[in-house]
Amino acid sequence: MRGLSRIAAGISLLVLVSVLSAGGCSDNKKKPDREEFVNPVVIHSRDGVIDEVFDVIFSEHEVNGRSFVSAAYNGTFVPPVLSVKRGDTIHLRVNNSIDQMTNMHYHGMNISPLSPSDDIFIMITPSSSFDYTVNIPEDHPEGMFYYHPHLYGLTEEQIMGGMSGGLLVEGVLEPFPQLEGIKRQIMYLKDVQIQNGEFPPPGGIDPSAPTNFTVNGQTNPVLRIRPGETQFWTLMNIGADLYYDLELEGHKFYEIERDGNRRSRTVEYEELLLPTSSRAGVLVQGGAPGVYTLRAKKFNTGPQGDNYGGATLLTMIVEGDPVLDPVELPIPEAEFPVVGNLCEMPVQRERDIVFSETADGDTFFINGKEFDPSRVDTVVEIGGLERWRVQNTSGELHVFHIHLTDFQVCEINGVPQPFVGSQDTINIPYEGQDPDFEGPGEAIIVIDFRNPIIEGKAVYHCHIGEHEDNGMMAVFQACLPGTCPPEE
Ligand SMILES: [Cu+2]
CATH class of the missing domain: 2.60.40.420 (Cupredoxins -  blue copper proteins)
Known part of the structure; x- marks a missing residue:
């Protein structure tokens, strides 16, 4: 968070009270x-x-x-x-x-x-x-x-x-004939701050300030499903800064797609954490008739970070005739097309990438540098895999994202991660978050740089808008062997 957030944090209670009474905080407004x-x-x-x-x-x-x-x-x-x-x-x-x-x-x-x-x-x-x-x-x-x-x-x-x-x-459901014709629900999760009736002026967004959570621009709409009916929901965190820690009352998420990649198997969640820019394709199956809420839980990004209030995003009503022959969940692993396990493959190069910020939380760095679009920070030779240790020395969470390709997460704070496929976004724990892990928080990932289509310049960065806009971004240049410039 930035200094502004600190000042605002002191009066946040006061602001929260007034916003609640104005009906600004999502689910407290009763509509007939x-x-x-x-x-x-x-x-x-x-x-x-x-x-x-x-x-x-x-x-x-x-x-x-x-x-x-x-x-x-x-x-x-x-x-x-x-x-x-x-x-x-x-x-x-x-x-x-x-x-x-x-x-x-x-x-x-x-x-x-x-x-x-x-x-x-x-x-x-x-x-x-x-x-x-x-x-x-x-x-x-x-x-x-x-x-x-x-x-x-x-x-x-x-x-x-x-x-x-x-x-x-299109096509992610194609390997699964039992899902043919199921209802698809696309959910843009976005929040917008409205301050004194206006969109914040330039530099005026404070991630900790009260905000309006929306799903496709709607506030807590009603979504209907039959008992036993299976729907495919795409939950998309496409807002500016927030994490969504999602819970669907009385129901599980059966994830079969993450960040535009089919998973290697179904991943089940009671609670699904989506850092900024993450997209999860999940199967949801209607349970017993009743009313259930999809909630974003309160979330704290660390001692140097931000506090997001929770909100009910939508209300799911299970009603109607039960589906007599419900889809069997989870989808058996044998039905998923085989995906290579990048963490077990040889890599051409290893790198350390360090996310840090100033004590006042105003300026953000990758490997000690603020973003400069005219500088090339990382030269990558196309044709292989690279293992990156992405570290976070600050007191708040960051979200690593790289353009043009995907990666597999191998370890988080020393804990090997189950193989479930690739993604383009990963949360990086802050230093001290895990008392059992000494030093900066870290994720070890293997990035796929084999596709020659990525030749050119692009970036990797923190996908929290506030951090990216204030320095936490770096340039990589992907080049074909024999054409690479020397690294600076
Ligand atoms: Cu960040």
Whole structure:
């Protein structure tokens, strides 16, 4: 957290009380008619192509009965899911009609970082446009990705204002015939702070401040399921800063997809932690008839970090005729396509990556340096795997994310992790969080740098918007053997 947060923390109780009474804190507002849960609009590719225009405009939105103005794609807080198949092409024109720069990143996608594809060094200046072309390879992982701006210093506020939405590569359920035709529910988990009736001014977001939790822009909508019915939910933490520690009363999450990768087997959770930018594809099966809540629990990111209040995200009503022949859960492991265990494979290189911050929590570093887009911090030779030890010497959690590829988590604070597949985001414990583990918190991951499509420059960073915007980001250059520049 930043110094601002400290000051705000002192008066947070007072603020909380006034916001609660104004109905600002999610589930405390009693409405006579609860809204039904609504999926985001889905735009499907046609003849292998999506051709869309996103106008970035200041527009008025209503969340939890309160209105505010923020920059958004085509004026909506809940932009569409772009749904493609392997081998498709996305043509996306971004028109910048706000008074800030912006750009677009295709989070988690295994695509080219070269312009006009996933080049996050592009800056679209006010009153100008950029035409992105994203070619999705024929062997691209299937699952849920997302798009959001990646403009250094402005990412947090642009995302919180609504600029993030789903990018679906279809096909993740295909190996499982028993899931054919099941209902799919896509849930954008986003929060927005509204201060004195307005979206926070530049630099005004305080991650610890009271906020409005939403699912697809809705506040605690009702979602219905039959007893024994199995639905596929994609829970997407696509907000600016928050962790979501999720609990579905009386029900389990059966995860079969994480971060746009099919798992190697079903992973069962009573409680599912989604750091910023994580997406989980989970099967949920309706239990006994009744009313159950999906809650984000209160969450503390550490002594140097932030406190998020909890909220009810939605209410699940189990009702109607029971399904007579429910899908057997978990899905048997034998039905999952085989995935290689990267943690057991030889690596070409090992590195140490250290996340740190100043004592006042205002400035953030990777390996002692603040982000500089003109510097190359890490040169990676394409063709192999690398084992990275990502350490956190600060007193708050950070979220490691790398562009263009995925990694497998091998160890967290010395504890070997079960093999469940790859992901693009991992929470890094803070120093001292685990009394049994001495020194900085750490995760050991193996990153896949084998795909030549990643040739070019991209970044790895903390995905907490506040930290990323204040220095916690570094550049990597992926090069083909024989073409690599010397490392600085
Ligand atoms: Cu961080």
